[in-house]
Amino acid sequence: MDTLLPFAVCLVLITLASVRYHLPPFLTLTGAAVLFGVLSGMPVDVFMPAVTAGAGRIFAILGIVIFAGVVIAQVLRESGRIEDIVADIRKVARHPLYTAGIAGYLLSVPLMCGITSFVILAPIVSHLRSERAAATTLLFVTGVAGIISYVLLYPSPVIHTVVTTLGLYPGEPWRVDLFTLPISLLLLSALLLFWRSRIPAGEAPEQRSGGGIAVRTWLPLIVLFLMLGIGFIVPPLRGLSNIYIALLAALFVALIDVPADVRERALARGTKNAGIIIFDLTGAGAFGGVIAASTFPSDVAALVAGHLPGLLLPFVIAALLQAAQGSRVVTAAVTATVLSTTGLVPELHPAALVLMIAAGAFMFSYVSDPFFWLLKRTTGEGFETVVRRYTLPLSIAGVVTLAAALLVEAALG
Structure with a gap:
């Protein structure tokens, strides 16, 4: 149990x-990694080496x-195509609530960041209804x-990190969506049905006129999912389903299809934002690496075994990490790294393991979660309201x- 107290102190x-x-x-995660190593008595x-690895x-x-x-998100934002995407979704969804929910659900995965997709959608979604109460509800939705799709669907960074780190579904990582997609759609439907009757009555602002859906607007996203689909369906072209190749192809398409000034702005701002996110996530890797190299996995397994069923270990670790630092990708990375050193992974059905980690990443999205504060600032609502409508x-x-x-x-384990 020598590592449990240092872990609690670090959290x-x-x-x-x-x-x-x-x-x-x-800084916090890398510093915590070093501190954990010192407090745990590791040389x-x-x-x-565990931190850097x-x-x-x-x-x-x-x-x-x-x-x-x-x-890609920055290109869509700089070129004004996010507005076109939302307008296209609205032509199909009709009700502003469904437009807001579907837009959030669809864009967070290909844009690879739930916060980024919300930031670029918020100014548009907030104008789907003229009444402040209704507009605020749309922002929360x-x-x-x-977050529902970001936490549950491959190839989001959350699921991609778990599947890759634990070596689940080798060569066919998309198979996890056979389990996670229905659950995400169930959660999305429940969310929309709950708020459907609570949107105050009123007229929506006038919708922009236009014909059918413009394929060019959706081109980067079409290329991404088309390559993934072809790679899954046609065995000789399986290489196309490699998420890195598919995303790079979508990125090049996005950059080529916009004017030079838009391309330059998108690259400059996107590179800056991506760099910040990547550095933060490498801090998570450092923390996870040193924890996995210690006796923490066996210590926490022994503790849980005395109070909870062992199969709940992935959920417990993920929920604790989520409460401590707020980032869902960090939660996924550290939890998966820790679990990779235990004997629990081969004992659980791969989908059950992924779902348990995802469940923990949903829990306790409170003051340590940067999205909590972003929603509070964007909506202008009080602390209690954000807890009630988000946490x-x-x-x-x-x-x-x-x-x-x-x-x-x-059923399957």
Whole structure:
């Protein structure tokens, strides 16, 4: 049990540094990695290689994914095509609530960042209804819907990190969506049905006129999913389904299809934003690496075994990490790294394992979660309202996802 107290101290300090001093995750997580190594009694020549190796592993997994997704998002924003995408969704969805939810759900995965997709959607979604109360509700729906798909669907960084780190579904990572997609659609439907009757009556602002859906507007996203689909369906072309190749192709299409000034602005701003996100995630890799190199996995397994069923270990670790530092990708990276050193992975059905980690990533999205504060600033609502409309729905989604994981394990494990 020698590593449990240092782990708890690190979680408290990460939360304090994030909430009280607003330090970037790269500093807090890398600092926590070093501190954990010292407090656990690990020699420097043992824990520092684990820190750097963990950081490098996450960069290898997510570097291309994050860069491509964030720059594509910036291209769509700079070119004004996000407005066109929302307008196209509105032609199909009709009701502003459905437009907001579907837009958030659809865009967070290909743009590879739930926060990025919300930031570029918020100015558009907030004008789908003229009344402030209704517009605020639409913003919360957009945010929660985006997190649902971001946490559950491959190839989002959350699921991609888990599947890659744990070696699940080798060569066919998309198979995890056969389990996660229905659950995400169920959660999205429940969210929209709950708020459907609570949107205050009123007239929506006039919708822009136009003909059919413009394929050019959706071209980067079409290229991404077309390549993934062809690679899955046609065995000789399986290489196209490699997420790195598909995302790079979508990125090049996005850059080529816009004027030079838009391309330059998108690259400059997108590279800056991607760099910040990537550095933060390598900090998570550093923290996960040193934890995995210690006796923490066996210590926490022994602790859980005395109080909870062992199969809940992935959920417990993920929920604790999510509460401590707020980033869902960090939660996925650290949890998967820790679990990779245990004997639990081969004992659980792959889909059940993924769902348990995803369930933990939904839980306790509170003050340590940067999205919590972003929603508070964007909506102008009070603390209690953000908890009720963001933290609570996501925690409910976590409980539902955990229940689904247990059902999958009971039926197929």
